[in-house]
Amino acid sequence: MRELTRDDVNAAVKGGSVFASGGGGWVDHGLEIGHAALSIGRPKLLSVDELPDDAIILTCTAIGAPAGRDWQMLGKDYIKAVQLIIENYDGKIAGVMTPQNGMSSTINGWLPAAALGLAVIDATGDIRAHPTGKMGSLGLASSIDYETIQAVAGGKPEIGSYMELVVKGTPARTSNILRTASDMAGGFIAAARHPLPIKHIKKHAAIGGISIAIELGRVIMEAEPDGPEAVLEAVVHKTNGRILGRGTVTTKNVHYSGAFDVGTIEVSIPNRRLTLHVMNEYMAVGDDEGTRLTTFPDVITTFDLKKGLPVSVGDVEEGMEIAVFAIDKSKVPLSSSVKDPTVYPEVEEMLGIDLQSYAFDKEKTIYA
Template sequence: MRELTQEDVIAAVKGGSVFASGGGGWVDHGLEIGGAAIAIGRPKLVSIDELPDDAIILTCTAIGAPAGRDWQMLGRDYIKAVQLVQEKFDGQIAGVITPQNGMSSSINGWLPAAALGLVVVDATGDIRAHPTGKMGSLGLASRTDFETIQAVAGGKPEIGTYIELVTTGSPAKTSNILRTASDMAGGFIAAARHPLPASYVKEHAAIGGISLAIDLGHAILNAEAQGIDAEGILNVIEKKTGGAVIARGTVTQKSVRYSGAFDIGFITVASEDGDTYTLHVMNEYMAVEDEKGTRHSTFPDVITTFSLETGAPVSVGELRDGQSIGIFVIDKSRVPLSSSVKDPSVYPEVEEVLGIELYRYAFPTSEKAHA
């Protein structure tokens, strides 16, 4: 157990931005919420082994799409979402986890933990950011026999979009309800869900996910402090993660639209070696292909775009035509994988929206892939 500091906030945002895979929130929001957590009472980061097996852990997150135009999530909304679950849950909640790393999502639970006397557990529902709640639900998405509790809070009261909602039922159905609430609230909303015993989290989560982001962030900060240039920073990230820049080039087309609390579309990049790469987007980068149809990377690989001028990750929302970027990939074999991303039931809705296959490429030797 250790207290999280302001330096850890900055590091979590830096490292989380790499794992954000083009989404995962916003840097400014992460720094703001993380700073608020440290200001009101430093949250404590604990390993899953420091908790008894029956300690209840709650997932804290934000649901929506970065292109949502009129959303509002205040610090109190993150706290309120947890309180709504606490009021409904028959038991005591001990700690929180985040379902994913990201520019702000690595810090999702820090503020409610600090405000409500909970601990931040060093585990994530997925190492990288992903578009649907089911992909970070710790393998619960296909469970029809499990009744969960999910809650959201957020929106703008002055224009009548503020929503508080608590829903119980199967993980899949309640996740769809929360996505609709997010859209109604302006495109993003704070959420808390799935109170689960530590023993379950230990078996199904990506253990050590928060430390992974913080450690990477500190390595980036150290490189920046030494005045290392953009290429040098990318080299540091490659060595730290085992990832690699698979192409460098220029953005030639960005075709991404907002629909139902998702950012959906594709981005094309003309590479320096003459090839054209397509990044398929559903909030985050879900796959990379070249013009021959060769698949170079697929979720749950980490897929991130970096500015070649600054060495900093660039989100889908920040990318512009003509921008010089590197396409960076960490193979899934180099990161801990949760039960969620191995669950074939979480893929079909994303595959249908994008019009491409994912699961067959991600897990080619699985039973479903050969069915």
């Protein structure tokens, strides 16, 4: 157990931005929420072994797509979502965790934890960011035996889009309802879901996911004074990742659809072209010869070569010079969610590409 600090906030956002894989929120939002947490309380980071097996943990998250232009998520909305679960759950909540790392999502639960006296659990539903709630549902996406409870809060009261919603049912059905609520609220909404005992977290989560992001963030901050190239080299070394290519963004064709950002980004690199497939996050990269270079659940990140920092899908622009970076899934802890074949079909349908054969058969993934 240790008390989280302002340095941890900064490091979590820096490291989380790599695992964000082009999504996972926004740097400014992560810093704002993280520092707000420390201004009202002293959230503590606990390992999964520091609580009894029957202690109940909630997942805190934000649902939506960065291109949604009329959303509003305030700190109180994250707290309210957790309060709604507490009010409607027949049991005591001991702690919170995040479903994924990201520019702000690494810090998702820190503010409710500080405000409500809960622990922050050092585990993630997925080490990297992902587009659907099912991909961070700790192996429960297809379960019809587990009745979950999920809650959302957010939107703009001044235009009538603010809403609070509590739903109970199977993870798959309730996740779809929350995605619709996010769209109706303007494109993003704060959420809490899936009260589960810590023994389930131990078995199904990516253990240590928060510490991994914080450690990477510290490495990045140490390298920043030496310039962009030093940051890239430090990230590659720390993560055992690799640069797939450096070049110019030639085409960005990403559109907002039902609380998702979907499309492709093309990058011209020496002697070939890379195509990055986007559904909120980067889900796959291929080249113009039809070779798949990397695929979810690999970590896939774009770096702004001028700044040496991760750049999100929403901030990538045509003409920008970027590096495309990947960490093989064998180099990171994987949760049960990304090993569940039922979480892939809806994403494959929207993207129009195969993910499962690459995600589950490493020999079919070819790296440049």
